[in-house]
Amino acid sequence: MTTSTRGSSSQRNKALPAVLVLEDGRTFSGRAYGAVGETFGEAVFSTGMTGYQETLTDPSYHRQVVVMTAPHIGNTGVNDEDPESQRIWVAGYVVRDPARIPSNWRSVRSLDEELTAQGVVGISGVDTRALTRHLRERGAMRVGIFSGDALPDAGTMLAKVRQAPEMKGADLSAQVATKEAYVVPAIGEKKFTVAAVDLGIKGMTPHRMAERGIEVHVLPATATVEDVYAVDPDGVFFSNGPGDPATADHPVSVMRGVLARKTPLFGICFGNQILGRALGFGTYKLKYGHRGINQPVQDRTTGKVEVTAHNHGFAVDAPLDKVSDTPFGHAEVSHVCLNDNVVEGLHLLDQPAFSVQYHPEAAAGPHDAAYLFDRFVSLMEGQRA
């Protein structure tokens, strides 16, 4: 949805004017950041104080305009190691105080240059806290960013924002997932093979598996059950990804196929919602979602609390306090967010399958939940034994 022209660099006061328009009519003015032009998407805010590079390149942010609550963005520039995918996915970027120079021993260029090079339209100098509070109170909504010398009039801008598609009902994974299958080799001795269905997978996820001796076969979102089993997997993984899980009929049916064969299964984020739907639970859109790297999640099996990375606008509607009967046996909610009691994980009691709504691969974010990859390994070991 992004149209752009190359913008000028962000020297003081040289940046062109820019306006952010929300679908309910509230507007914020600021300065152009990154590419100049116009862009549309769903306005969401992310509260992480570090990790903008990972956020920008997370495919789950496809079609979203991300508001950073941390005021200083770009301080450490851009390096070639930290991106979570091959490109920036956010539809637009809203910051308060962009860095004028990057400072980090790994930095190879500035964030401003990167945004411009990838044609990402952003806006700076916005009261991001006011915007965040607005989204918190009114919920995530469509937004447009317009920058440049000749901005359309307010009515035109608002009309354009209101013409943009909504996130509810959007089927997006196929747009962000790999078109071709590829293999991430195990680091060290290979112990397992995993088929990972890419619904918008982040680079760190197969890496975390590879670290544990897993050879990861990343398959396109369109992969069938047959494609999955063609790699003779010890386990199957369903990744994170953008869009409304209610539209994900294909992945849900593949997931059911895997569940039917009782192959060890692990899902993250979108993968958790797919598991939920495969088990017969509903999914719903949260008012403003969880996006940040400080969310307290309790593992109900151990009582321990982990600080976790989140990026989800939808959630699974499963009962918290009882075991549910599903077509694949008993299931229960394994993890819950302590801030708002949102379901953050599911597991089957009668067969080796579990998923979490948050990001144990943690890029960006704390590594507290890395044990879940070990849990997946144990399931695969258990299946072998």
Next chain:
Amino acid sequence: MPKRTDIQSVLVIGSGPIVIGQAAEFDYSGTQACRVLKSEGLRVILVNSNPATIMTDPEIADATYVEPITPEFVEKIIAKERPDALLPTLGGQTALNTAISLHEAGTLEKYGVELIGANVEAINKGEDRDLFKEVVEAVRRKIGHGESARSVICHSMDDVLAGVEELGGYPVVVRPSFTMGGAGSGFAHDEDELRRIAGQGLTLSPTTEVLLEESILGWKEYELELMRDKNDNVVVVCSIENFDPMGVHTGDSITVAPSMTLTDREYQILRDIGIAVIREVGVDTGGCNIQFAVNPEDGRVIVIEMNPRVSRSSALASKATGFPIAKIAARLAVGYTLDEIPNDITEQTPASFEPTLDYVVVKVPRFAFEKFPAADATLTTTMKSVGEAMAIGRNFPEALQKALRSLEKKGSQFDFAGEPGDKAALLEKAKVPTDGRINTVMQAIRAGATPEEVFDATKIDPWFVDQLFLVKEIADEIAGAEKLGPEILADAKRYGFSDAQIAAVRGLREDVVREVRHALGVRPVYKTVDTCAAEFAAKTPYFYSSYDEESEVAPREKPAVIILGSGPNRIGQGIEFDYSCVHASFALSEAGYETVMVNCNPETVSTDYDTSDRLYFEPLTLEDVLEIVHAETQAGPVAGVIVQLGGQTPLGLAQALKDNGVPIVGTSPEAIDLAEERGAFGRVLTEAGLPAPKYGTAFSFDEAKRIATEIGYPVMVRPSYVLGGRGMEIVYDEPSLGEYLTRHAGLIDRHPVLIDRFLDDAIEIDVDALYDGHELYLGGVMEHIEEAGIHSGDSACALPPITLGGFDIKRLRASTEAIAKGVGVRGLINIQFAMAGDILYVLEANPRASRTVPFTSKATAVPLAKAAARISLGATIAELRAEGLLPKTGDGGTLPLDAPISVKEAVMPWSRFRDVHGRGVDTVLGPEMRSTGEVMGIDSVFGTAYAKSQAGAYGALPTKGRAFVSVANRDKRSMIFPARELVAHGFELLATSGTAEVLRRNGINATVVRKQSEGEGPNGEKTIVQLIHAGEVDLIVNTPYGTGGRLDGYDIRTAAVARSVPCLTTVQALAAAVQGIEAMNRGDVGVRSLQEHAEHLTAARD
């Protein structure tokens, strides 16, 4: 799993007097902890010798022992109270060391007291360098990250010298084990420096242990604040990045939260290491901080140290994030887990999360080198700052500039007017970290330095350097703008420029800039500190200003009282004023007002969001206060602003606020001015028929000489318009006067010099009183132990007065009333009197809360500051008596005969400072205040109370051993009786020849020792200084004549400080000490809680 049920009572150890490295932050954390424990239904027993704390208010704990924090006294308290548990992690290094001593002595086991919040093994692992290195090594093995700087542990000077070889040469860092605030540590660039620093370090360390370390100067420095609960849940509350790279103690660095120049990967490595360290050390529950150095070239991470307790940084982190670490640590210690504790600010979410900030916090240290002109002002790994200011902004420049103006020190704000100076010279100067280096850097930038040049000189991260360039570019734009339009003003404000700075750049008056700005509608908004970057709604109105779009101040209905705090701690204006502000808030809240606190000192109780209904964490400048008043006036009715409780800072704003139409409650600005202005005050005294010492104002050297001769020597000289006795000296003759004026060359050209008669041998008396316009309530009368001429803040004093009779009190009462009435006081007044011969002179009057208010309140069990706040808003003393806030009858001048005696003793920071040659600074007391804190000793008789005050301040007085006596001629007569007493108590006296002769003539035997100037004797007889260094002297009495390094006394006194030998510098202190020694030798020095004292006092009053 909720609270433990097997603990019914807890002993909390406070941190004692305010010293450099251990300050008001422990009052904040201790107060929080005590309140939490009490609300959990536990009996809280507190020991803290510092009367100026909220923590030692009788309502905070169930039994409050204002007793020395020594293993001996704490054991007495344990024996009496038999607590189930001891919480040692909230009172700094003092509490931790005391707890370890009690453990090692078997006391805890003997009385069955469980250590909670930390175990001994964990404390040792965190504090012992060797053990901590093993911890870091173990962590590295587990997670593959983190290492220690290469280092060598040394227990002797031989070890030290060999250690340098092992590390590959100089420079090396020296760190003594188990000292607080990095005391005794430093960089050694050669053997001389090494011998000096390591020598002192070995002495200071209770385990005679120092660590030599590879130099990591110039690396990036970070700190993480972590919390762990008993279920092993760990959260990182805050990351802090030091603006000043490695080499400057973090307490002396400008620090920034959150970290600004780490990618997520690098940050998560620090987080992983931090969590692994807290687990490996085995901190059961509670907070700890961990410091890291990161190599800017390649990201190599070195774990510097950890504190397994609440610290100065955790207070800062709490204020920076809204996550109250001490409060939560206390809950964790009694068995809760993080997920069971609600986040106060959101109320809906739990404490088991990591705060995220949508603002930037900057802390800047405040130094007091002007008080110690001989001290070397270079910043090192030994902390030297006496206070700090914190500011919050929506970006770094805004927060930084607000923090710099919060320091409230001339020249602390960036100066863009005038010539910057020579670039090369400025860059050279910036290489050495000192107070105000950031201003030097800014001048270098103005002088044309490039970012690379600045980085090369300072190693300040290029991102921070660029932010300084940004500020400078804005200043250029302000200067270059055709007119002050809305856009340039908005930009300037967005980057933190004050109206005063803009005015200076534009050559305008500050109020003109403000008028233009207001006319253009450029005003700040107030945002909330909410722990979660607005993800959840905040219930706690904890605000900071920013020039942004949307304000979050909610309307209110109740009338608000705005209380102005005292800003950063400094010598002369410390925690005592915070105490009064907090009391005002409590009292007014109870009286039905909505209380609004304004302050910028992160160490304090006043800046706890729990203290007042609303908190504005803002600089205390006219501009910032006017904007707050404006915002609050928009929000609802404002009853007034209280300026008289926060010390000189708010008092200085009073008139300007009033001129801007702000209602000032209590004593009017005109009355304040009347007391401060000498001529006008003189007329008040004349009208009341009260004598003041003769004085004159000199505008030239000749005039000064003439006035001094007329008044008669000795005279007290000082520049006019000074605070805290700055630059004040007593001169005994004309040559000394000449020397004073030469030393302060140029002074007399700019400001007149005040010359007062100095009342030699006078007794100084301090009075705190309340006045409501009709009735006087004499709060307390304090008799100074030291003679007049020693700053009242540095002098020990006793309450009730020990040598004044009923007639004297009557005269004091009448004079106080006359002055309070003449000045027009509505609230508190503090008056200093001097009794010379039989004449009662008035030295000065301050129509505000004084430094002694908390001491007086505790000694008499009457909350004076609360009463003052109420009087400010119209209550009368009669009403307050009827209400029970003040006693029904009588006052502090009519204490019953058997009332306890309280002694206040000042604590001096001598051991912190060195001159450029690395020698100690002189320790002589004078008219310029230099103490950082105080302790209180309370007992039924003076001797015991004095002995307790000494034990609390410096360590116990010796009860036997060798005492060295050397006094100035004028003191020789008054020395004889106390010297005789010392001998009677079994002391061996050592004296220099002159003093020994006087003693012998009076039949007192004294061994003659060699003066330092005489050098070692032919048969190796040691000089007195050598004897002190050899640990062969237990008590030193040395009264000076004049000051300065040229005198023998200087070496003696600095040696005493280095070896921590009690050193009395006045004969009055000697006389008091002798009474104390006698009391201790009599035995059975008991302990009694303030609540017991109060009960006793109340019973006696009725």
